[in-house]
Amino acid sequence: MxxxxxxxxxxxxxxxxxxxxxxxxxxxxxxxxxxxxxxxxxxxxxxxxxxxxxxxxxxxxxxxxxxxxxxxxxxxxxxxxxxxxxxxxxxxxxxxxxxxxxxxxxxxxxxxxxxxxxxxxxxxxxxxxxxxxxxTDALIQNVKASPRFAIGALAAFRLVPLLGLEWRMLTLARRARGVDAGRNPLARLRLFGSTGFALLVGAIRRGTRLATAMDARGFDSGTPRTSARRxxxxxxxxxxxxxxxxxxxxxxxxxxxxxxxxxxxx
Structure with a gap:
């Protein structure tokens, strides 16, 4: 991340x-x-x-x-x-x-x-x-938000900057394979849509893996959690x-x- x-x-x-x-x-x-x-x-x-x-x-x-x-x-x-x-x-x-x-x-x-x-x-x-x-700590301690929701939102928030890097990687990968719109605006629009769809699919897969990993580490156990920072x-x-x-x-x-x-x- x-x-x-x-x-x-x-x-x-x-x-x-x-x-x-x-x-x-x-x-x-x-x-x-x-x-x-x-x-x-x-x-x-x-x-x-x-x-x-x-x-x-x-x-x-x-x-x-x-x-x-x-x-x-x-x-x-x-x-x-x-x-x-x-x-x-x-x-x-x-x-x-x-x-x-x-x-x-x-x-x-x-x-x-x-x-x-x-x-x-x-x-x-x-x-x-x-x-x-x-x-996240303040939401859990002061608002009494669910730790599962708050920590999940924290993980998602920290993954947001990764989307920009993922977009650049997808663009460079397609350009390396010769997929380039050139100066054609319609081709640029189609390429933008397909790249955005690929980014969406990758984000969903990453979110699913992250949710599974968090559940495997006990985030859904229901056990009361403590906070390290007040x-x-x-x-x-x-x-x-x-x-x-x-x-x-x-x-x-x-x-x-x-x-x-x-x-x-x-």
Missing amino acids: IPYQPIAAPHAALARRNPVAKVAAALVVSVALIATVDPVAPAVAIGFELAVVPLFGVRYTELARRAWPLLLSALGILCTLVLFAAERTGSLLWLVGPVEITTGVLATALGMALRVIAVALPGVLVFATTDPTDL QRFTAADAALILGAVALAGGALAVSVALGTFRPLVG
Whole structure:
């Protein structure tokens, strides 16, 4: 297995908090921001999230390197909604050929794109600053999760980086056998699909072998397990969750105060 290590400075104030507290804080922010589709609340949340990045001991360059797929997804959502939205309410801003860009469409598209970033960014910070073994220990000790589930999730999480290496090996092996798409986009698409299917089959086989090996070592015995490393939930961890509640509530309050709040339901 390829080891996974967090990128945060270990002495950072929020990086050394209990993993369960960090996950709970991220969930609080994410769930609260799902309640609205306006762009103001997620924009305020993103501002606060970026402001506390140094407290996690993460450099902004490292955060950008990890979050670039998220930014790309948000940009894709923005472009797709602007171009193909069914309802185009509000005043007309631009007319580009057959596409009418109105204030309502732009607000909705911007709100969705910002919400994707605001909801996912806390998760990126949590997993960039948390050791998977510490998270597993905290789930077992503080949340009373099943050791079978928690340790199985840990094993799967540590195997995820192996998928990238496996993809490169499959690509090089096919190229060595003369299977190359060249500059043909359709051939590239077919080759991508077949390589992805081969990667999926290999991942399923590896997961089956791993599950059998874990059961053979007594992970399904039902015997109570002990923990070598104690994960304590302190007042500072509770303060982190309360801070997340205040952040989420503040972002929604600003949206309501400015009159831009648009509930997802209703």
